[in-house]
Amino acid sequence: MSGKNTSPDADVVISRTHREEWTRIVAGLVRRYGDLDIAEETAAEAFVTAVERWPVDGVPPNPGAWITTTAHRKALDRLRREAKRADKQKEALLMQDDSPAEPVGIIDDDRLRLIFTCCHPVLSIEARVALTLRMVGGLTVSEIARAFLVQETTMGQRISRAKARIRAARVPFRLPEREDVPLRIDGVLAVLYLIFNEGYFASGTDVEPIRRDLTDEAIRLARLVRALLPPGSREDAEASGLLALMLLTQARAGARLSVDGTLVRLDEQDRTSWDRSLIEEGIALLDEREGRRPADDGPGRYQILAAINAVHVSARHARDTDWGRIVALYNKLEHLDPNPIVRLNRAIAISEYDSPEVALALVEDLGSALDGHHAFHATRAELLRLTGRLAAARGAYDRAIELAVNSAETAHLVRRRGEIASTGSKSITIDDNGGIS
Structure with missing residues (x-):
């Protein structure tokens, strides 16, 4: 041996x-x-x-x-x-020739080329994201299916068809020409965002709750993608917003888990342990873009999400958080991207800014769309708890625990359910990755 x-x-x-x-x-x-x-x-x-x-x-x-x-x-x-x-x-x-390949495209990076291959316009946006999560992120079909809220068999078929389409169209393994990059960028950014989220909130009971390999890789690729885009363009603004969002989120990773592996709520985290260099870089990216934006050019999805995170990191203590500003930003995001998850997180912000009763009414309206999503039931449990409906809150915790796929989140929910007999006075907050904690 x-x-x-x-x-x-x-x-x-x-x-x-x-x-x-x-x-x-x-x-x-x-x-x-x-x-x-x-x-x-x-x-x-x-x-x-x-x-x-x-x-x-x-x-x-x-x-x-x-x-x-x-x-x-x-x-x-x-x-x-x-x-x-x-x-x-x-x-x-x-093909047995093992000599290094010649550089191909604008940046010589196999992983970046793989993303652009999987995000080719011959595929739908949904297929691009799913295929890239499998090929680049290394996620299992079941993990990707959970992210899309579809059956595993459905997702497996979608990925197989996407690969067949890439093969039939003879899509080359290279970066597009620089002038063609903006036409492909939306799918690429969506993929990088999901890869980062999978790393920051890893699914599966047999993996670490936070996968730094995925978050670090997503940040690295986001930097490379940004270098491909015309400075000052809409695409550059969104790529900068995504990179800022990743940096501001990654800055809090070290405070996100307790010593026993339980998720730590945002309002309970040790803010002195946040990475100030990442926070400063993220805020600088937002400030740089804000100074360039024409008056009629509103921020995109990733810029708004980054701005929400910037509000959190700007608060010295949780009690200093400007929830009015966060609600206003979520109003903009809902107008731009009115999906159920955005509306759920907006309701959480409204609970902090207005009242749990108002927020609960908004959340109940999302039941048909998010019944299979653990964050919906966890949010509902917290709001029911805050409004004094403890028996209903306990049932909602049970459902959230049943659906949770992250070990740290499961431990957190079990602890919160166990506390329900004592008091329901604690507020809920938005977690660092946009979910509830």
């Missing part, structure tokens, strides 16, 4: 390698073989091989390189098996 690490924690290394290396491995496979199916399936097969061999042979010194090499070999084997003509066989053999 020379050169091997015989640590019994092979499963831990495999999980960490999957989190940290999946996107890079898949992107490299797509660049070399030009096929999303081959890239995804052979990468997955390589990890399965690691699960079988590493506990026996030991963990290799460079796990990511081992997975990459194994995936390339599996891809070549698959191409050889599928080759029907001599020229196809020759093409597969030529």
Whole structure:
């Protein structure tokens, strides 16, 4: 076993390698073989091989390189098996060249090119987001289905059709020309936002509640995307808003969990532990754009969300939060993007600014749209608690716990339900990622 690490924690290394290396491995496979199916399936097969061999042979010194090499070999084997003509066989053999690929496009970054490939206009916005979350974010089909509030089978079919459409349209694996980037940017920003949110509020009981690999990668890619856009353009403004939103949110990650892994409410967080450098950078991005905006050019979705977060970080104490300003910003956001989640978060802000009774009436109207969403039931539980309807609040907590997919959130909800017999006097606040806590 020379050169091997015989640590019994092979499963831990495999999980960490999957989190940290999946996107890079898949992107490299797509660049070399030009096929999303081959890239995804052979990468997955390589990890399965690691699960079988590493506990026996030991963990290799460079796990990511081992997975990459194994995936390339599996891809070549698959191409050889599928080759029907001599020229196809020759093409597969030529792919054994391991020399570095020449830079392609404006920025030489495989992962950024993979995002733009998955976000090609031949796909609907929904398909672009779902495919990129799978290929770039490494999320499972079930995790993506939960984000879209659809059945897992439905999401699996959507992703399969999207890959087939990319293949049929012969979409090239490269960044678009600079002048074409603005036409593709909306889907790209939506994907980066969802990847960041998955990292900041990770789904699944067997993963860390906060996945810094995903949040860091989303921020890195957001910086690269912003560099592609014409300064001062609408697209640049939204990319800047998204980057600011990520930075202002990431700044509070260190205060978000207690020592026992329970979610810490925004109003209970130690604000001295927030990362001031990230906060300053995020606010500077917003201020820079605000100074450039024409009078008739209103802020976009990500700029408004970033502005809401900026209000929170500007308050020295939770009691100093300008809830009137937050409600006004949510009014703008609802006008721009009147989806149920926005309306839910607006109701939470109204509870703080006006009263829980007013907010509860607004939340009850969202039941048909958000019954399968844990945040709806958690919000409803808090509002019922504040208005003295403790039995109903307990039932709403039960439903929220049943639907929650984040271990820290589940622990938080269990604690809140356990406190219900003592007092309902505590207010609710908007969590750092826009949800309730």
